[in-house]
Amino acid sequence: MERLFYFFYQYRAFFTFLALELFAAWLIVENNQYQSTKFFNSSNKLAANIIGTTQGIKEYFSLRKINAELAGENAQLRTRLEQRNQSLYTLEIREVDDPKIINRFDFVSAKVINNSVERFKNYITIDKGALDGISPGMAVISAAGAVGKVKSVSDHYAVLISLLNTDEFTSSMIKRTNHFGSINWDGKDPLYSQLNFIPRHANPVVGDTVVTSGFNAVFPEGVLVGIIEEVSLGPEAQFYDLKVKLAQDFSSLAFVEIVRSNLLEEKDSLEQVTIGESK
Amino acid sequence: MSRAGIWQFLSFFIYLLAQVVLMKNLVLFNTAFCFIYIAFILFLPIETNILLLMVLGFLLGFLVDIFYDSLGMHASALVLVAFVRNFWLSRITPQGGYDAGEGPTLAANGLQWILIYTLPIIFIHHFALFFTEAGGFGLVWYTLSKVFFSTIFTLLTILLLQYMLPGQRRS
Numbered sequence: 001m002e003r004l005f006y007f008f009y010q011y012r013a014f015f016t017f018l019a020l021e022l023f024a025a026w027l028i029v030e031n032n033q034y035q036s037t038k039f040f041n042s043s044n045k046l047a048a049n050i051i052g053t054t055q056g057i058k059e060y061f062s063l064r065k066i067n068a069e070l071a072g073e074n075a076q077l078r079t080r081l082e083q084r085n086q087s088l089y090t091l092e093i094r095e096v097d098d099p100k101i102i103n104r105f106d107f108v109s110a111k112v113i114n115n116s117v118e119r120f121k122n123y124i125t126i127d128k129g130a131l132d133g134i135s136p137g138m139a140v141i142s143a144a145g146a147v148g149k150v151k152s153v154s155d156h157y158a159v160l161i162s163l164l165n166t167d168e169f170t171s172s173m174i175k176r177t178n179h180f181g182s183i184n185w186d187g188k189d190p191l192y193s194q195l196n197f198i199p200r201h202a203n204p205v206v207g208d209t210v211v212t213s214g215f216n217a218v219f220p221e222g223v224l225v226g227i228i229e230e231v232s233l234g235p236e237a238q239f240y241d242l243k244v245k246l247a248q249d250f251s252s253l254a255f256v257e258i259v260r261s262n263l264l265e266e267k268d269s270l271e272q273v274t275i276g277e278s279k
Numbered sequence: 280m281s282r283a284g285i286w287q288f289l290s291f292f293i294y295l296l297a298q299v300v301l302m303k304n305l306v307l308f309n310t311a312f313c314f315i316y317i318a319f320i321l322f323l324p325i326e327t328n329i330l331l332l333m334v335l336g337f338l339l340g341f342l343v344d345i346f347y348d349s350l351g352m353h354a355s356a357l358v359l360v361a362f363v364r365n366f367w368l369s370r371i372t373p374q375g376g377y378d379a380g381e382g383p384t385l386a387a388n389g390l391q392w393i394l395i396y397t398l399p400i401i402f403i404h405h406f407a408l409f410f411t412e413a414g415g416f417g418l419v420w421y422t423l424s425k426v427f428f429s430t431i432f433t434l435l436t437i438l439l440l441q442y443m444l445p446g447q448r449r450s
Contacts (some may be wrong), residue, residue, distance in 0.1 A: 001366045017362045020337050024358065027344075027351030028411065040347045047299075051346065054300050118306045120412045123348040159348055166414065189416055190309065 005134040027091050042114055042125045043157040051125060059254075066254040073143035103243065107257040109133055113157075117164055117190035117250045126256060129153045133147050137218060139259040143223035145247030146170065147213055158258075163225075164190055164250050172223040172225050175209040177202055183210070183225055183244065190250055195242040202240065204231055210244050220259060287323065294319040295339060299346035302436075311428040316343055317404055318437050320361050321397060322382050329365050336361035349412065356408040362398055366421075371395055385441035397437060402430050 008015060021194075031041075042048055059066070114125035115243045130135055130153045140147040140160050148168065151161040161168050163185060170183040172195060179202040185193045195210055214221025230243035283295040306312055320336050340354030347353065368383060373392060377383075385393045405426045413422045 013333075013362070016288075016330055016333055017358065020333055020358045021355055022339070024351040024355030027354065028349075031350035041350065042346055047345050048298075050300065054304070058304065116303075118309050118312070119347075119349075119415070120310055120418075121349065125348075187413065188421055233449075 027148050041152060041159050042123070043152060043154040043159045045154065045156070048113065048125060048127075048154070048157040052113045052127065054090070057265075062254070064254070065252065069143065069252075069254070073247055076143075103172075106260050106262065108134065108260065109255060109257050110158075111255055115162075117162075120166050120187040122162040122164040122250075123151065124148060124162050124253065124256070126158050126160060127156065128258065129156045129158050131155050133260060134258050136181065138261070139219040139223075140256050141219070141223050141259060142248050142251070142253065142256045144224065146219060147248055147250075147253065149218060150258065162164050162234075163193060163246065163248075164252065170219070170225070171213045171215045172210050173213040174198065174202065174204050174228070175222075177204065177208075177209050180213050180215065181239075181242075191246060193226065193244050194244055195228070196239060196243050198240045198242060200233065200238060200240070204228055204240060204242060218259075218261065218264075220261075222268050243247065282323070288395055289318060291335070291339065295342055298343055301329070303346065307432060310425050311427070311432040312405075312425070313432045313436050314404065314408070315433065315440070316340075316353075317357065317360055317433065318403060318440065320357060320364060321400065322384055324382050325368055325377050327365075329361070332361040332364060333358050352408060352411050355411065356404050359407050360404045361405060364400060367396065367400060387439070390438075393438070393441065394434075398430070398434060401426075401433050401437075402426070405429050405433070 042051055097267065108128055110126040110128040112124055113127050114123075114124045123142075124147070126140075132239060134150060134153050136150050136152055138150045140149065147164060148160045148162045148165070151159045153159075163170065163183065166185055166187045168185065171180065172183045173180045174195075179198050181195045183193055183195055183197040198204055206228055208224045212219035212223040212225060224247045226244040226246040228242055229245040230241075232241045234241070285377050293424075294316045298314065302313045302315050302343070316339055319339060320332060321442045323332065323335075336357040337354050340352075341350075343353040343357075344350050344375035368377075373388060378387060382395055383393075409422050409429070410416065416422075
């Protein structure tokens, strides 16, 4: 026994090293789990305060651009609203009567205080949290298109898992052909992502629009993801390799909207019941 | 606590803030990162106990991780740095040994020595960090290029700081 202790004592540096590394490895694995309410990330109050101050200073340098983008978005929304009003007027219909369906999604606007595009696993921190009704798993979009999902929240802040994260898979479809696939970033160019699992017979072409599919009920259906930029198909491959130019330029992300899906629970529990019965 | 001790205590927080406030926003060409906080572990006094080094390394890495949302990654890489540091220092002892109470600094040992000392350790740190982040060896060449350019960037920044910090210089 004494020998054993002596052995450990002799190599104490190595064993401490091993213990610390194992602990770190455990933290890494733990952190990779999707959706967690963790304290040790940038939604932590002190960390978020420091980051928020830095961002506040940085923002002054891009105010002009942000303003222009917001004004552009305003104009676009106005146009769309007017078009919708006109078409409803001529058709003399209302699409859906049930107010619950109409109000299925509502949106919370938030400011980005921390964002990166250069790493393999990029996260975004925003200045709205649990007190604003945000909870893990919600979808996040911007004026230009899909942004990501909420990973964890604190009272006043939330961390989002960006589309530019090699662990993130988003159910999407090609708008023209209605074929489903999955958007997953390859970790290289922050302007482009990959659309996987589009089968051989789908015939996508360059310029096709890729939108969220709404199959996961996190994203509303039809949120723009990007536009197909490159199509390639290996001789024996089952699926296309599609390079998608992302609609949202993540390096200049300033404001986002969190989508609260009010019927999500109902849909999930219905599906749960149905799946349970079919067994 | 001695004067040097207080300075080291403060430098812990200075390096942490420098990393998460300044360097975090400074990425060149989407590939070159600067992880200045390694300098804290690198330039602690030579006779610092390796256990203390590793604990400090873990702590600093962990705090950096909070800001980077990458829990554990910087911590594990910095513990690795702390572990190899003393071995490497004893390997490259200059003729006549180190001066007692001296940090492994540029002022004390010269440019050539400091390059031999810092370059491999920075490389090891960046290698470990980027490959854990990439989650394996799937994107070997791309990740290696990140490691390579970031090593140069960090090295240059650390050298620049060594030239600029007057408090450490002793002639």
